[in-house]
Amino acid sequence: MLNTPIRQWKGKRVWLIGASSGIGLALAQALIARGARVAVSARNGEALYRLAASTKPANVLPLPLDATSRDELQAAFAQMLDAWGGIDVALLLQGTHAPMRAWTLDADVARGLVETNLVSVLESLAVIVPRLLEQQQGAVAICSSVAGYRGLPTALVYGATKAALINLAESLYIDLAPRGIGVWVVNPGFVKTPLTDRNEFRMPALISAEEAAGHILDGFASGCFEIHFPKRFTRWLKLFRFLPFGLYVRLIRRATGL
Ligand SMILES: NC(=O)c1ccc[n+]([C@@H]2O[C@H](COP(=O)([O-])OP(=O)(O)OC[C@H]3O[C@@H](n4cnc5c(N)ncnc54)[C@H](OP(=O)(O)O)[C@@H]3O)[C@@H](O)[C@H]2O)c1
Numbered sequence: 001m002l003n004t005p006i007r008q009w010k011g012k013r014v015w016l017i018g019a020s021s022g023i024g025l026a027l028a029q030a031l032i033a034r035g036a037r038v039a040v041s042a043r044n045g046e047a048l049y050r051l052a053a054s055t056k057p058a059n060v061l062p063l064p065l066d067a068t069s070r071d072e073l074q075a076a077f078a079q080m081l082d083a084w085g086g087i088d089v090a091l092l093l094q095g096t097h098a099p100m101r102a103w104t105l106d107a108d109v110a111r112g113l114v115e116t117n118l119v120s121v122l123e124s125l126a127v128i129v130p131r132l133l134e135q136q137q138g139a140v141a142i143c144s145s146v147a148g149y150r151g152l153p154t155a156l157v158y159g160a161t162k163a164a165l166i167n168l169a170e171s172l173y174i175d176l177a178p179r180g181i182g183v184w185v186v187n188p189g190f191v192k193t194p195l196t197d198r199n200e201f202r203m204p205a206l207i208s209a210e211e212a213a214g215h216i217l218d219g220f221a222s223g224c225f226e227i228h229f230p231k232r233f234t235r236w237l238k239l240f241r242f243l244p245f246g247l248y249v250r251l252i253r254r255a256t257g258l
Helices: 022-033 045-053 070-084 107-135 158-179 209-222 231-240 245-256
Strands: 013-017 037-041 060-062 089-092 139-143 182-188 226-229
Touching: 013 022, 013 070, 013 107, 022 037, 022 045, 022 209, 037 045, 037 070, 045 060, 060 070, 070 107, 089 107, 107 139, 107 158, 139 158, 158 182, 182 209, 209 226, 226 231, 231 245
Parallel strands: 013 037, 013 089, 037 060, 089 139, 139 182, 182 226
Antiparallel strands: none
16 A cells, blocks of 8 residues: 555545536535535635535635646645644646647647646645645645546647656655655546536546546545546556557557547
């Protein structure tokens, strides 16, 4: 077992970035239902206050921010520490997607994907990790994707940001696990959210955001480093990682028709 399992969430102080919709919103709701105290962040403050209004106010702390802004991250984290005196788990789920192929490559859109999916996670870690080291306890989870395993059509830049996050989580684990800090990487398959609603192709093994939240909590309870789901889909993609590139390309072309 690579991490200490987290099975009991009651009273845990959680910071969830990306909590305004999709998987993050469903996960925030599941954590609140289990008695965690959850500081919720995203740019859409209205959605965060709506979430807070729907539950016990003392257990939810809305901290609207743009996670690409260092100042906003620092100010929000200071507010959370003021309120709860520390952090137990940081969940970095912020992300965006813009389907792109080689012939639609747009440097500005690509830069935006890198800023939101990769740079904002680095900025978040730079704020959180020193505190986790000081406390000598806690955990951080980074949401990547199975799109980070290998190159895929339409995921020209999205996939590259997610591959970087998997590598980043592995390096973080190597450094932080010996210091008693948990590091997790979450690799979902297809989940129905505003992010995938822009996909025009049929998404195999599509699950709901609520199911995804359940899988993430099961993953924390198992103590594994990588939380991937649904297994009926992700196990195949894991197998595909070991194929020679030529064979992989033939299979992916056949499977996607792209
Ligand atoms: N859905 C899938 O099939 C799937 C599969 C694999 C991985 N993932 C990953 O799962 C995570 C959640 O995605 P989702 O599918 O639930 O999509 P979503 O509903 O679009 O959620 C994305 C979240 O990230 C937040 N966010 C985006 N940019 C931000 C910024 N600059 N600062 C702060 N928050 C920001 C959004 O809030 P605001 O817009 O309010 O800021 C929202 O809360 C993402 O990292 C995504 O890449 C999703």
